[in-house]
Amino acid sequence: MRIGVLTGGGDCPGLNAVIRAVVKTAIRDYGMEVWGIKNGYSGLVEDEIIPLGMESVVGILPRGGTILGTTNRDSPFRYQVVTNGQVAYVDKSKQAMEVIRKRGLDALIIIGGDGSLNIAQKFYDLGINVIGVPKTIDNDISGTDMTFGFDTAMATATEAIDKLHTTAESHHRIMILEVMGRDAGWIAIHSGIAGGADVILIPEIPFTFEKISAKIQERVARGRNFSIVVVAEGAAPMGGGQVTAGVNEGNIFNPVKLGGIGQYVQEKITTCTGQETRVTVLGHLQRGGSPTPFDRLLATRYGSAAVHALARGEQDVMTSLHGQDVITIPLMEGIKQQKQVPPQGELVRTAKALGISFGD
Numbered sequence: 001m002r003i004g005v006l007t008g009g010g011d012c013p014g015l016n017a018v019i020r021a022v023v024k025t026a027i028r029d030y031g032m033e034v035w036g037i038k039n040g041y042s043g044l045v046e047d048e049i050i051p052l053g054m055e056s057v058v059g060i061l062p063r064g065g066t067i068l069g070t071t072n073r074d075s076p077f078r079y080q081v082v083t084n085g086q087v088a089y090v091d092k093s094k095q096a097m098e099v100i101r102k103r104g105l106d107a108l109i110i111i112g113g114d115g116s117l118n119i120a121q122k123f124y125d126l127g128i129n130v131i132g133v134p135k136t137i138d139n140d141i142s143g144t145d146m147t148f149g150f151d152t153a154m155a156t157a158t159e160a161i162d163k164l165h166t167t168a169e170s171h172h173r174i175m176i177l178e179v180m181g182r183d184a185g186w187i188a189i190h191s192g193i194a195g196g197a198d199v200i201l202i203p204e205i206p207f208t209f210e211k212i213s214a215k216i217q218e219r220v221a222r223g224r225n226f227s228i229v230v231v232a233e234g235a236a237p238m239g240g241g242q243v244t245a246g247v248n249e250g251n252i253f254n255p256v257k258l259g260g261i262g263q264y265v266q267e268k269i270t271t272c273t274g275q276e277t278r279v280t281v282l283g284h285l286q287r288g289g290s291p292t293p294f295d296r297l298l299a300t301r302y303g304s305a306a307v308h309a310l311a312r313g314e315q316d317v318m319t320s321l322h323g324q325d326v327i328t329i330p331l332m333e334g335i336k337q338q339k340q341v342p343p344q345g346e347l348v349r350t351a352k353a354l355g356i357s358f359g360d
Helices: 015-030 042-046 093-103 114-125 150-171 186-195 209-221 261-273 293-311 331-335 346-353
Strands: 002-007 033-037 049-051 079-083 086-090 107-112 129-134 174-179 199-201 227-232 244-247 256-258 277-281 317-322 325-330
Touching (some): 002 042, 015 033, 042 093, 093 114, 114 129, 150 174, 150 227, 174 261, 209 261, 227 261
Parallel strands (some): 174 277
16 A cells, blocks of 8 residues: 655644654555655645655654645645736646546545645545544644644643743733634643633633733732733634734635734733733744654554554544544544533633633
């Protein structure tokens, strides 16, 4: 069997660990050939495909990013073409299928989030077997208990909160940390609880500045002249919308660019409380760096499980962590809905029991 592997969508820690596990398991256990598709789905359209052998994956386990490159702008079903300075989007799926046939690929292992995996399903419908591997730092894919990349992003955010604590307490300031989380607040709530935040704002729970201010004033009354606020980029005030910063040109997964919620919250809190307030936007630091041991292990298990699934003859499935076990489930079942933080769930209840405010 000859298999192709690609990484699509945003980068995250652990991608290289999946690639390494795919290559090692395929070659050692089954004698399969592995081919790496460069730069996400654009590699299928442009025929940028390279052989991956055992030497190709030496030393990549602790490396962040992806040795294959990635993009969130090049769906073969809506491919950007520039002619005489004019941008148009055309269906290049037939061209991609011709490349797959020319290269003799029997199956594709697609490592990506819900956007990349939805495209994978379309290729399955065209006749190529696909195995999905769920990847996103946002942890918002419903078909798995955990996506790799999330643990590293959460650890990065928690470390940032720890550092903001010391300067906030020293200067008697309110420190706001803006983290990623377009539609789901998993990074914010996990890092907020782990880092001892006082206020956590997430997309799932609309907030009011009156409630946030009340929490801060309550702390002041107890002699705590500083506060830590963690806000997900997609959080929104009650009755309002998400704060945006323009359009992501060509981004097929997230066409609207979020940005500015941290600054917005800073200005409002300063007005409401009169306290000195600063904001830190963590941004792409959450995507970078070496994966945590947990993410290395989970990514490795996913990559190996994907190859075993192919060897068993499984088709159109996704690897998934259920409890302590990595299993496979139907691909569309795994991505049929977004996994969000339950507003009445155990995590929120735990946070509120600790005195953390969600501004609701």
